[in-house]
Amino acid sequence: MTAIPVPAERHRQEVSTLSDAELVPLARMGDEPAIRAIIQRHNRRLFRTARAIIRNDAEAEDVVQAAYIKAFSNLAAFRGDAQFSTWLTRIALNEALARVRRQKNTTGLEEIDMQTRWGGDVLQFPSSLSATDPETELARSQARHLLENAVDELPDDFRAIFVLRDVEGMGTDEAASYLGIRPETAKTRLHRARKLMRQSIENQLSGAFSALFPFDGARCAFMADRVIAALRHKTP
DNA sequence: ACTTCATCGTGATTGCAGCC
């Protein structure tokens, strides 16, 4: 049995189906469901973008929040020349870069690095596949940590382009314009970022390769027993 | 309707020059 939507609820549902171009005028008039719809739609991209620059979850959340506040307070400034998402992401990016500059002035880089490395779990990679069993979930979680560590180890410039292109799936030109660099530079940085990612992951896994397909201990001894038994049986 | 081929656009790779 489906409940009949009350007007406010119906408005919320209708609003969630609108395009950004349709939502913006509503948001300008202070329409709360429209503002919520915009936030829900762009949260992930903004967080990832901010997280790529900041390397700290809590800080990235702050940045995204500040970016939304700034954007909704200055919606009149959005002329509609570019996509709304582009405008929004650019604000978050500027906010994140400004915060990094402030941090560099007030905090040692090493300290920021420690916060990042030991600050816990993070950069939300998409988990489109549903969990199946605990082992699979554990393996997926380990793989995510591996990737997140590798991303965190990238130099700032490389990390930004890597996240925008490979995590967010932007095109070269779009990502380059977000970062204010030439597309050629974006390509080179992405290529080198991927190379560094490969090296980093290989380093993290170097011990693991030798442990693949283990065949030792009791299993090995049992095999030896069987071979010897077979040979004894064969020789007269 | 299907297959083949040419064209175009986008991304990947690499070499080289300039800078610190």
Place this chain on the structure above:
DNA sequence: GGCTGCAATCACGATGAAGT
């Protein structure tokens, strides 16, 4: 010497026209 950006080139997939 290593890092970075630029430019040239290569590779590949998407798309549309032509032929069967």
